[in-house]
Amino acid sequence: MFKKILSTVKKEKTQSSATESLEQRLNEIPDVLGKQEIQINNNKLLTDENSLKGREFKLENNQYCSQAVNLEVYKVEGINTVYYLKDFITQRDEQSINDEIYDLPTKTWVDLTYSNRRLQKWGGDVTQKGLENQKSLPSFLEALSAKLYDSKISPKKSNHVLLNEYQKGVGIMPHTDGPLYFPWVNSISLGSDCIFKFYKDMQSYRDGIEQARVLLEKRSLIIFTDEVYKEYLHTIDDLTSDIVLLFINEDEGSNKLIKVVKSNVLNFSQTNLKKQIESLTLDQALTEDILFKVKDNPDFNYCIEIKRDKRISLTIRYVPECQMVSQN
Ligand SMILES: O=C(O)CCC(=O)C(=O)O
Structure with a gap:
């Protein structure tokens, strides 16, 4: 088990399979967002509007509902302009949203032809x-958009949602979301935790110099805006588990x-992970295989392996409406 973790850590250091296939993917897709949109349009996304009518969806109240x-x-x-809100939705909401989606x-x-993601x-x-x-x-997404706006979290009432479904082991290549959206992303995770990474630019990504690593726990909300939205790349590695390194005072x-x-x-x-870990003794965490010793690392002496599961993310954004062009 320990060997496995060490090899995962090493693999992460070399940026894993995301890097291996990056050149190929980038050649295929010069403009990631553009390609994604073209792909969608080519598939003639036909929504059965009638099937969505008449569905009422209500989110449960939690700490993000009572006041601004x-x-x-x-x-x-x-890192500037990145925000993390754990348990943005309740467990029951996570289940109901999942049911709505399916x-x-x-x-x-x-289905995206260049990725095992839909x-x-x-x-x-x-x-x-x-x-x-x-x-x-649809009503459940409208409820989330309203919750973000009514709680004054999001400065704009979102009108657009991308829902990504990742099978275990699947991530998303480094990209920016481009200039077509208002530069503010709200992203909610369902079903699985994963590590989300930011890079300053593509060269930094190639050189393995990351700017930030953020743990996205299921039911959490991450927001990024301004410089991080406009300039930084964000990515999730294609891994079946993520390693969180820790320094614990022995x-x-x-x-x-x-x-x-x-x-x-x-x-x-x-994170909730901090709460969980800090409710255990070192002895307990080691004997229960929750924590593992890391050797030969001057900065961190223990690690946790977080197994991935199927994950859904809801990327909730505002797109300015079309400008009306005068006919005169
Ligand atoms: O899955 C996520 O949290 C990120 C999704 C994403 O980067 C996107 O939709 O552009």
Whole structure:
């Protein structure tokens, strides 16, 4: 088990399979977002509007509903304009949203030919001219868009959602979301945790110099905006598990509750994982194979392996509507 983790760590250092196939993927897709949109349009995404009518969807109330949310509280330390909100939706909501997604007519899924990932696009077509063929969102997505706007988390009422379904082991290549969206992404994770990485540019990605690593737990919301939206690339590696590295103060003793001093994921202190780990003693965590020793690393002495599962992300954004061109 330990050997396996070490080899995963090594694999991560060499940037894994995402890098191996990157050149090939980039040659295939000069403009990632553009290609994605073309792919969708070519598939003539036909939504059975009638099947969506009359469905009412209500989210459960939680801490993000009662009053205006002060986003600064959720800022990820160490990178500007990235915010992490754990448990943005409840477990029951996660299940109901999942049910809604798989109740949708199957023709709403678009298989991406260049990736083992499929997606649904809701709200209309994102074009150079803005949002065309605008359609209202299905009730469950409208409820999420409203929750983000009503809680003052999102400055715009989102009108567009990309729903990505990742099988275990599948990620997304490094990309920016491009200039067609308002530069503010709300992304909700369902079904699985994963590590989300930011790179300053493609050269940094090629050189393996990452800017930030953020753990996205299921039911969480990540927001990125401004410079990080416009300039940085974001990506999820094609891995079946993610490794979170930790530095734990061993002087505390092995039968005292764990205290994590630092981690390689910037938002560690904001996660449920921190709570879970720090409710255990070092002895417990080691004997239960929750924590593993890391050798020969001056910065981190333990790690956790988080197995991936099938994951769905909801990328909820605002696209400015088409400008009306005067006929005169
Ligand atoms: O799965 C995610 O969280 C990210 C999705 C994404 O990057 C995108 O839709 O552009």
